[in-house]
Amino acid sequence: MNKKESIKSVCDQKNFEEIFNKHSQTLRNYIYYKCGNTQQAEDIVQESYIKLWDNCAKIIFEKSKSFLYTVANNRFFNEVAHKKVILNHQKRTPSLDKTNETPEFILEEKEFYHKLKKTIADLPEKQRQVFLLSRIDKKKYTEIAEIAGISVKAVEKRMSKALLTLKEKIGNV
Structure with a gap:
């Protein structure tokens, strides 16, 4: 038997299925133990096998297990890092639909805003123009x-x- 015949190719479908059948369950369990989420673990394993298939010509059959575990591990760490970025962003930017204000304050704020808009609209045209251009x-x-x-x-x-008209109609805020 010459050297060419003894080298297994990952690109061969039977060899790829052998790798899948031999390692997929343990790889899924390994990732599941890291993340605690079955669906996430299965997704990461699937993506690892896709990457193995996409790079099958570059991967030596004997190194395929190591490749799969490395890809799965890296994918898991990338997802964790991405979640950290999302959490940090959420901490820094307050949600628009969440407020620490009481419902009474929100109602008063809306009433004030409508009163202000109406008062500005009722200003004489020349005063309104100057006020809006300035403010x-x-x-x-x-x-x-x-x-x-x-x-x-x-x-x-x-x-x-x-400003005097606004102060008279709205009062000091």
């Missing part, structure tokens, strides 16, 4: 004066009147 668009008085075609003093006066 929403963050424009400086000189920029507002250029946009509206008026003096900086006129901008200051309109802003002052707008």
Whole structure:
């Protein structure tokens, strides 16, 4: 028998099935003991065998078990690392639908917001324009004066009147 005939190829379907039948159950158990989740363990084992098949021409038959365990182990650690990233991200960014505020506070906040919107809408047009350019668009008085075609003093006066109106209708918050 020459050397070519004695070397088993992982790419041969019978040899691949032999590897699968011989190692899949113990590999699944090994990963299950690490993660404690049967479905996750089965998924990792399946992905390991897919990677073995994709790289079958590069893998020596005798090294296939080692390859499978290495791939499965790495895949498991990658999933753990990914979960850590997700958890850290969730800790840093507060959930939008979760709040520490009481329902009364949330209701008062909504009522205030609607009252503010209505009061701003009821401002005379020139005051509303100056107020929104200043507070929403963050424009400086000189920029507002250029946009509206008026003096900086006129901008200051309109802003002052707008703030007085808001204070009267909404009160100090």
